[in-house]
Amino acid sequence: MLPYSWIIPCFPLLSFALIIFFTIKKPKLSSQISIGAVALSFIFSLIVLVSVLGNPVTSEFKFNWLDLPGFKVDAGMLIDPLTSVMLMVVTIVSMLVQIYSVGYMADDPRFARYFSFLSLFTFSMLGLVLSNSFFEIFIFWELVGLTSYLLIGFWFEKKTASDAGKKAFITTRTGDLAFLVGIFLLTTTVGTVNFQEAFHQVESGAISSGLLTLSAILIFGGAVGKSAQFPLHVWLPDAMEGPTPVSALIHAATMVAAGVYLVARLMSIYALSVPASLVVAIIGAFTAFLAASIALVQNDIKRVLAYSTISQLGYMIMALGLGGYTAGTFHLMTHASFKALLFLGAGSVIHAMHTNDIWEMGGLYVKMRTTAITFILGSLSLAGIFPLSGFWSKDEILLLAWNKNPIFAIVGMAVAFMTAFYMFRLCFIAFYGKARDQHKFDHAHESPKVMTVPLVILAFLSIFAGWVGIPWLSKGYSSFVYHHEVHHLEPNFILMIVATLVALSGIYLAYVIYYKKTISAEGLKNKFAPIHKLLYNKYYFDELYNAIIIRPIFKLADFLFKKFDQGVIDWLVNAAGNFTVFLSWFWELFDTYIVDGAVNGVGYVVRGTGAVIRRVQTGQLQNYAFIIFFGIVLIILLKVF
Amino acid sequence: MTLYHFLSLSALLFCIGIFGVLTRRNAIGILMAIELLFNAVNINFVAFARFINPQGLTGQIFTIFVITVAAAEAAVGLALIILIYRQHKGVEVDKINIMKW
Numbered sequence: 001m002l003p004y005s006w007i008i009p010c011f012p013l014l015s016f017a018l019i020i021f022f023t024i025k026k027p028k029l030s031s032q033i034s035i036g037a038v039a040l041s042f043i044f045s046l047i048v049l050v051s052v053l054g055n056p057v058t059s060e061f062k063f064n065w066l067d068l069p070g071f072k073v074d075a076g077m078l079i080d081p082l083t084s085v086m087l088m089v090v091t092i093v094s095m096l097v098q099i100y101s102v103g104y105m106a107d108d109p110r111f112a113r114y115f116s117f118l119s120l121f122t123f124s125m126l127g128l129v130l131s132n133s134f135f136e137i138f139i140f141w142e143l144v145g146l147t148s149y150l151l152i153g154f155w156f157e158k159k160t161a162s163d164a165g166k167k168a169f170i171t172t173r174t175g176d177l178a179f180l181v182g183i184f185l186l187t188t189t190v191g192t193v194n195f196q197e198a199f200h201q202v203e204s205g206a207i208s209s210g211l212l213t214l215s216a217i218l219i220f221g222g223a224v225g226k227s228a229q230f231p232l233h234v235w236l237p238d239a240m241e242g243p244t245p246v247s248a249l250i251h252a253a254t255m256v257a258a259g260v261y262l263v264a265r266l267m268s269i270y271a272l273s274v275p276a277s278l279v280v281a282i283i284g285a286f287t288a289f290l291a292a293s294i295a296l297v298q299n300d301i302k303r304v305l306a307y308s309t310i311s312q313l314g315y316m317i318m319a320l321g322l323g324g325y326t327a328g329t330f331h332l333m334t335h336a337s338f339k340a341l342l343f344l345g346a347g348s349v350i351h352a353m354h355t356n357d358i359w360e361m362g363g364l365y366v367k368m369r370t371t372a373i374t375f376i377l378g379s380l381s382l383a384g385i386f387p388l389s390g391f392w393s394k395d396e397i398l399l400l401a402w403n404k405n406p407i408f409a410i411v412g413m414a415v416a417f418m419t420a421f422y423m424f425r426l427c428f429i430a431f432y433g434k435a436r437d438q439h440k441f442d443h444a445h446e447s448p449k450v451m452t453v454p455l456v457i458l459a460f461l462s463i464f465a466g467w468v469g470i471p472w473l474s475k476g477y478s479s480f481v482y483h484h485e486v487h488h489l490e491p492n493f494i495l496m497i498v499a500t501l502v503a504l505s506g507i508y509l510a511y512v513i514y515y516k517k518t519i520s521a522e523g524l525k526n527k528f529a530p531i532h533k534l535l536y537n538k539y540y541f542d543e544l545y546n547a548i549i550i551r552p553i554f555k556l557a558d559f560l561f562k563k564f565d566q567g568v569i570d571w572l573v574n575a576a577g578n579f580t581v582f583l584s585w586f587w588e589l590f591d592t593y594i595v596d597g598a599v600n601g602v603g604y605v606v607r608g609t610g611a612v613i614r615r616v617q618t619g620q621l622q623n624y625a626f627i628i629f630f631g632i633v634l635i636i637l638l639k640v641f
Numbered sequence: 642m643t644l645y646h647f648l649s650l651s652a653l654l655f656c657i658g659i660f661g662v663l664t665r666r667n668a669i670g671i672l673m674a675i676e677l678l679f680n681a682v683n684i685n686f687v688a689f690a691r692f693i694n695p696q697g698l699t700g701q702i703f704t705i706f707v708i709t710v711a712a713a714e715a716a717v718g719l720a721l722i723i724l725i726y727r728q729h730k731g732v733e734v735d736k737i738n739i740m741k742w
Binding site for chain 1: 659662663664671734735737738739740741
């Protein structure tokens, strides 16, 4: 089976082509094609997972794609346990999101196109996961970036949406530049773009440690962009302008996890460079903290989740930076299930309320029971409450951090506290209490089955997906997905209890403030006004980037336009034009007086001679006869003498 | 009677014919002068045939062809002259000069 795994990304690609070229006018059929394709991919991914579970080795299938003197480029697939897990994550989430979208996007005029984009995204993401070389992964990397751009700006009539698309594209492109430079640096040194060969070369010391660190950090730049880590995290909250299922699929569960996947895939490189992995860990921890603190005060349901995503991605990146290949990818997997659930739940709420602002919601529990229950389950899982998925993966990371460097564990605890707080702030405000906007509340209704069923499935995954990583299992996640050798961390009960207490206290604080209201939210806000303002404005990152990057670039562009374009380029163009006008004036003179003169001159000469010679043409028959006769006589005389 | 006598006669006739062609005003006169030219030529043919190659009949046969062609020519010529007469009410060739510049 494994050698035929290339077929997995082919289904969505085929579906994309079918929809774009043939069924774009038939929304229902298009969605069925798209869902069918991803379902097939899911079945094949399942087969791959089963066969890899049965025989957990790394297998590579490749063919020579480009053969340059001294540089070979392979294309192919690399299938190892991580790949098989990622295939499952991508296909499950993609399938559920697409089913959900049938309900969520039902009235959209570009329904078929939406599904074609989702198919294209699924194709790209599966391709990315299966890549076996830097070259290939970069291609798919850019493809997922493209589809992300297309889907963020899907409602391009809205200026904020099209701006958000551009922002996402340009911001991630910044990271991708570093990624590309890193790839060049590394691959030209080791002389191959193939992952396994490159790892082998790196492990045998073919590259100096300084260069390795530099290229590892540059490559990490790509992950920073795609996984929205500090300082390139600014695009993800804006990306919430896209349709909510897209946020669930691309900006929560899969594409943003590509950065995490990249670092995990290149673990062999990071493991050899202590400074690079330290940078990775610090960026991850910092981002986790930064984003969680911003999420505390945001009022847009999707933005809270977006900052939560950034924060959780930071968690994974931190784990990978600390060498936790297993912990990081495990959290990636569980996070994909509960964050997709949360986004889809938020989408269900938005679908019912037609607003993103949590302060216009309230009391929705009675109206939308399934959504509320699944959403709260997702929140519990994200907060890391025993025994849900999030608990096991978060515990794995905290345990790893505690063993490696307690500072990171403390940051992780703080993040876990904030996570529990902001998630339950959201839950209590949105689902409990009184309806704040009576009109919208009255019109709220539970979403159709096509939307709630994916929620329920994801809720099950949010509860149970993490159980594969329960540390007491002798054959759990950690003995399946690992780097070089199994790192089976001894479960630490104290840490587990502390982590649970931290999460519970976060929930309790939210309960006290937003449910019981024994502590006034307003009072807190006023007491910590400067901090609140700072957090509410997201540490002024957008403003900062505006001031130090965007505005100077605009200024430069303006300057170049005014001085260079208008001054130099336009001058040159005009000069060329004027010169041409002058030349043509000159050639006109030449034409009139010399060419025309010559032509007319010929005419005059012909007419002049004609006027003289025509006298010969007398019309007198006998004149002609006379001339003929004497002509003949003359010829004879000349002949004779 | 030698060849020279015949040739002299023929030359004389030819000269008269040329003179006629170049000087007559009347188109019919010119036509008649042309007939003279033909006959001068015919005499030459027959004379040469008789004196140079007495066995063959080349000259005589050629003469018969010339006479035939001359008859046809006279017919065409006279037809043209009749048409010209109808157009110009006359056949004086110095009056018919519409082909000049």
